[in-house]
Amino acid sequence: xxxxxxxxxxxxxxxxxxxxxxxxxxxxxxxxxxxxxxxxxxxxxxxxxxxxxxxxxxxxxxxxxxxxxxxxxxxxxxxxxxxxxxxxxxxxxxxxxxxxxxxxxxxxxxxxxxxxxxxxxxxxxxxxxxxxxxxxxxxxxxxxxxxxxxxxxxxxxxxxxxxxxxxxxxxxxxxxxxxxxxxxxx
Amino acid sequence: xxxxxxxxxxxxxxxxxxxxxxxxxxxxxxxxxxxxxxxxxxxxxxxxxxxxxxxxxxxxxxxxxxxxxxxxxxxxxxxxxxxxxxxxxxxxxxxxxxxxxxxxxxxxxxxxxxxxxxxxxxxxxxxxxxxxxxxxxxxxxxxxxxxxxxxxxxxxxxxxxxxxxxxxxxxxxxxxxxxxxxxxxx
Amino acid sequence: xxxxxxxxxxxxxxxxxxxxxxxxxxxxxxxxxxxxxxxxxxxxxxxxxxxxxxxxxxxxxxxxxxxxxxxxxxxxxxxxxxxxxxxxxxxxxxxxxxxxxxxxxxxxxxxxxxxxxxxxxxxxxxxxxxxxxxxxxxxxxxxxxxxxxxxxxxxxxxxxxxxxxxxxxxxxxxxxxxxxxxxxxx
Amino acid sequence: xxxxxxxxxxxxxxxxxxxxxxxxxxxxxxxxxxxxxxxxxxxxxxxxxxxxxxxxxxxxxxxxxxxxxxxxxxxxxxxxxxxxxxxxxxxxxxxxxxxxxxxxxxxxxxxxxxxxxxxxxxxxxxxxxxxxxxxxxxxxxxxxxxxxxxxxxxxxxxxxxxxxxxxxxxxxxxxxxxxxxxxxxx
DNA sequence: TATGAATGAGGCTTCATTCAT
DNA sequence: GATGAATGAAGCCTCATTCAT
Numbered sequence: 001x002x003x004x005x006x007x008x009x010x011x012x013x014x015x016x017x018x019x020x021x022x023x024x025x026x027x028x029x030x031x032x033x034x035x036x037x038x039x040x041x042x043x044x045x046x047x048x049x050x051x052x053x054x055x056x057x058x059x060x061x062x063x064x065x066x067x068x069x070x071x072x073x074x075x076x077x078x079x080x081x082x083x084x085x086x087x088x089x090x091x092x093x094x095x096x097x098x099x100x101x102x103x104x105x106x107x108x109x110x111x112x113x114x115x116x117x118x119x120x121x122x123x124x125x126x127x128x129x130x131x132x133x134x135x136x137x138x139x140x141x142x143x144x145x146x147x148x149x150x151x152x153x154x155x156x157x158x159x160x161x162x163x164x165x166x167x168x169x170x171x172x173x174x175x176x177x178x179x180x181x182x183x184x185x186x
Numbered sequence: 187x188x189x190x191x192x193x194x195x196x197x198x199x200x201x202x203x204x205x206x207x208x209x210x211x212x213x214x215x216x217x218x219x220x221x222x223x224x225x226x227x228x229x230x231x232x233x234x235x236x237x238x239x240x241x242x243x244x245x246x247x248x249x250x251x252x253x254x255x256x257x258x259x260x261x262x263x264x265x266x267x268x269x270x271x272x273x274x275x276x277x278x279x280x281x282x283x284x285x286x287x288x289x290x291x292x293x294x295x296x297x298x299x300x301x302x303x304x305x306x307x308x309x310x311x312x313x314x315x316x317x318x319x320x321x322x323x324x325x326x327x328x329x330x331x332x333x334x335x336x337x338x339x340x341x342x343x344x345x346x347x348x349x350x351x352x353x354x355x356x357x358x359x360x361x362x363x364x365x366x367x368x369x370x371x372x
Numbered sequence: 373x374x375x376x377x378x379x380x381x382x383x384x385x386x387x388x389x390x391x392x393x394x395x396x397x398x399x400x401x402x403x404x405x406x407x408x409x410x411x412x413x414x415x416x417x418x419x420x421x422x423x424x425x426x427x428x429x430x431x432x433x434x435x436x437x438x439x440x441x442x443x444x445x446x447x448x449x450x451x452x453x454x455x456x457x458x459x460x461x462x463x464x465x466x467x468x469x470x471x472x473x474x475x476x477x478x479x480x481x482x483x484x485x486x487x488x489x490x491x492x493x494x495x496x497x498x499x500x501x502x503x504x505x506x507x508x509x510x511x512x513x514x515x516x517x518x519x520x521x522x523x524x525x526x527x528x529x530x531x532x533x534x535x536x537x538x539x540x541x542x543x544x545x546x547x548x549x550x551x552x553x554x555x556x557x558x
Numbered sequence: 559x560x561x562x563x564x565x566x567x568x569x570x571x572x573x574x575x576x577x578x579x580x581x582x583x584x585x586x587x588x589x590x591x592x593x594x595x596x597x598x599x600x601x602x603x604x605x606x607x608x609x610x611x612x613x614x615x616x617x618x619x620x621x622x623x624x625x626x627x628x629x630x631x632x633x634x635x636x637x638x639x640x641x642x643x644x645x646x647x648x649x650x651x652x653x654x655x656x657x658x659x660x661x662x663x664x665x666x667x668x669x670x671x672x673x674x675x676x677x678x679x680x681x682x683x684x685x686x687x688x689x690x691x692x693x694x695x696x697x698x699x700x701x702x703x704x705x706x707x708x709x710x711x712x713x714x715x716x717x718x719x720x721x722x723x724x725x726x727x728x729x730x731x732x733x734x735x736x737x738x739x740x741x742x743x744x
Numbered sequence: 745t746a747t748g749a750a751t752g753a754g755g756c757t758t759c760a761t762t763c764a765t
Numbered sequence: 766g767a768t769g770a771a772t773g774a775a776g777c778c779t780c781a782t783t784c785a786t
Contacts (some may be wrong), residue, residue: 023209155330183365396744408753418777582760598761
């Protein structure tokens with residue numbers, strides 16, 4: 001693992017434990033086992049570190065979604081695959097998940113980062129739009145629908161992180177997904 | 187408006203615009219038109235200011251909920267009244283709403299404040315529990331249900347703040363509430 | 373003497389001894405006997421301190437010039453009075469003089485400071501222009517003339533600081549002024 | 559052009575644009591198209607780079623003076639040749655000229671460099687001393703005379719850099735030299 | 745109640761320099 | 766000769782808080 005990766009890994013952990021604003025770059029360097037200057041050799045400033053982290057986290061999530069979506073057919077099953085992918089990913093990477101939540105709620109990202117994220121998730125968003133256009137989903141405004149999905153997913157993920165045993169109880173999982181699906185389905 | 191209130195009003199605004207950590211007490215004092223010392227005369231420290239703010243914001247929300255709930259009968263209509271109260275309150279006090287969201291996502295409050303909040307919202311939570319016990323709601327874990335409701339409500343409120351015209355379109359509003367209700371109802 | 377003045381006085385000294393860039397604000401605070409924060413309470417940043425210093429130094433010089441010019445008549449005598457005022461001021465305030473030289477040579481000032489300086493010295497510059505218009509001075513470009521005068525004056529001042537006894541030797545002083553005058557006179 | 563020369567050329571430019579203290583060695587390396595280590599491969603440290611630069615600049619000036627002085631007889635014409643050489647050199651190498659000015663005003667050089675410079679300019683200084691001894695110049699202290707000459711020359715050079723057309727207007731050039739000569743001549 | 749100058753620990757960042765490749 | 770990741774001391778500045786008035 002390169003020093004750059006050490007820094008990124010330490011940063012997520014501390015950001016989640018203490019919040020971005022309450023985590024000094026000096027602490028990140030120290031706990032990553034590198035010199036203060038090394039952090040700034042790899043990232044021009046603290047903000048850039050946060051942005052790089054966001055990209056790497058969302059990329060990890062996206063990979064999981066695409067993997068789990070591969071070969072699934074039937075619209076409800078596809079949405080279910082995405083839902084399970086997010087929840088599964090969150091349970092496997094609780095730190096990354098919590099960081100993603102923090103960021104979505106608070107931090108203002110660079111325009112550049114925002115653009116890259118939009119490009120990355122274009123296909124997934126297209127999947128959701130299909131549900132709207134086919135009338136499978138309620139006739140809600142598109143952006144509202146996205147927000148509701150995101151918020152619902154976040155809660156499911158959070159709950160499963162705290163109660164990982166749920167993942168082995170298909171009927172409870174199905175109930176949670178039902179709550180998700182019902183909030184969207186027409 | 188007393189100086190204390192000037193400080194509180196300026197603080198919410200700045201906290202929302204810049205985040206709590208990025209808002210110096212000096213800026214609050216300056217924009218509130220008081221001296222730096224005055225802020226610390228009314229609040230022992232910055233954290234106390236934040237906690238006082240949270241209490242006053244949630245109190246304002248609770249008053250609205252209780253007012254709108256008064257005299258409503260029928261379980262679904264009661265839940266609907268709460269939903270409409272929160273959304274209506276958010277549209278009338280967008281700043282307060284945004285502040286509430288920030289706080290819920292990030293800030294660690296005093297144990298004392300947490301206890302007061304719990305006491306304040308006891309009745310509302312009892313209303314939700316009733317839905318679980320009567321089997322009206324899905325058989326989801328209680329805390330999960332609370333989180334889902336909260337997240338759903340937040341999204342509805344956020345959307346209505348950005349598109350206030352929705353409040354005058356009963357059918358769209360009904361559709362949004364349907365999304366909320368369906369996610370909970372058995 | 374206020375803390376603000378302590379800071380200014382310490383700053384000129386250190387800037388002259390070490391150069392502006394090589395003088396940490398922390399050293400200024402320490403040697404002025406104030407806390408680091410105090411410096412930044414009075415000046416928004418190091419640059420603002422430098423600019424404030426320049427204004428106060430040039431103001432001191434201007435007062436001396438105006439005092440010594442008061443009541444003098446005859447063009448050559450007036451120019452001589454200015455020359456003597458600058459040299460006398462430099463000998464009395466060697467630190468301020470050296471600081472002025474450094475600044476003139478190197479530092480980029482705020483547009484605002486530049487404007488104030490121009491306004492302050494308008495009358496003195498008008499005196500020089502008179503010499504040009506009356507044909508008393510060589511028909512050199514105006515800005516060139518100003519620069520030559522300034523450079524000549526600087527050298528005279530510097531020499532007199534290092535050899536203050538010259539101020540009591542009228543004939544040597546006259547010879548130095550002659551060198552100045554001859555470089556300008558037609 | 560060797561990498562060493564690339565570094566030197568980039569360094570003068572940046573030193574002039576930003577000042578020596580405000581120019582990071584990393585920026586020099588980058589804009590010179592070499593690695594950070596390469597700079598320190600050719601110069602033991604930043605100071606050594608500055609000293610090397612000073613020597614090369616002054617050497618370039620001296621060559622020009624000696625070339626233009628060659629074969630000129632008559633004391634005033636010799637002084638005039640030096641004056642013209644400096645001005646001409648400055649116009650041809652404005653960057654080098656500005657760097658020389660900065661250095662003369664501010665930077666502390668190595669004792670070794672100072673000694674070399676003194677040796678290089680011994681002959682030129684001897685030329686000036688001759689004017690003092692013969693009574694051609696005013697009976698001013700020797701060091702004062704040198705400083706005045708230097709300052710005058712600097713202003714002439716600076717003016718001609720900004721108004722290069724002057725070099726083709728013999729009468730204006732003569733007037734400027736007259737100002738120089740008059741300040742020295744008895 | 746109200747003021748605002750003063751404090752100083754601590755945050756972010758810079759940069760000359762080293763060294764293994 | 767050339768590279769560039771790594772270093773860490775040191776610089777500038779912020780800001781919650783105090784206290785004498």
